[in-house]
Amino acid sequence: MIEGVVYKKCVKHCDDRGYFTELVRDDEELLEHFGQMSASLTYPGVIKAFHYHKKQDDIWYFPAGNAQVVLYDLREDSSTYRQTDVYYLGELNPGVLLIPKGIAHGYRVLGNEPAVIVYLTTKSYQPSDPDEYRIPYNDKEINFNWETQFK
Structure with a gap:
């Protein structure tokens, strides 16, 4: 290998919703500073919300x-x-979305194909002290209608 080049094989964690893969973590000391880069595949119709x-x-x-x-x-x-905001992201509408701390977020896969999300965080996930707080997708305060509306 060329000096300074690092190859890391990624591990997929699969379940009946899709898969999750950690790509890069700050505790690997590959870069000077960032938290974590991960990817996840989610199947059509699945809602992953909220946290x-x-x-x-x-x-x-x-x-x-x-x-x-x-x-x-x-x-x-x-x-x-x-306030609630809705964004449509993906291969038909590419874009990057910064989600600040304190904003509940989630998504629903649209169409008949799985969606892949790649996301970066400013902190690595720590199983012993997770900075992840869950809210049900059908939370009454948020009161978001996940059904596709036909007009």
Whole structure:
């Protein structure tokens, strides 16, 4: 191998919703600073929502498939407190989405193909002290209708 080049084989963790793969972590000391880069495949129709973080920001990108991404502002000191935003991301509408700490987030896969999400975080996931707080996808306060609306 060329000096300084590092190859790391990735491990997929599979279940009946799809898979999850950690790509790069800050504790591997490959870069000077960042948290973690991961990828996940989710099957059509699956909803993965909601969760939020108190210490980390996320960046989301969907290189394959398409998703409806829903954000809900939990930050009491924010001018958009309790506001819901919806974004459509994926191969038909490529974009990168920065999700600050304190914003609940989740997504639903659209169409008949799986969606792949690649995401970066400012902190690595720590199983002994996870910075991940769950809210049900059908939470009454958020009150988001995940059904596709036909007009």
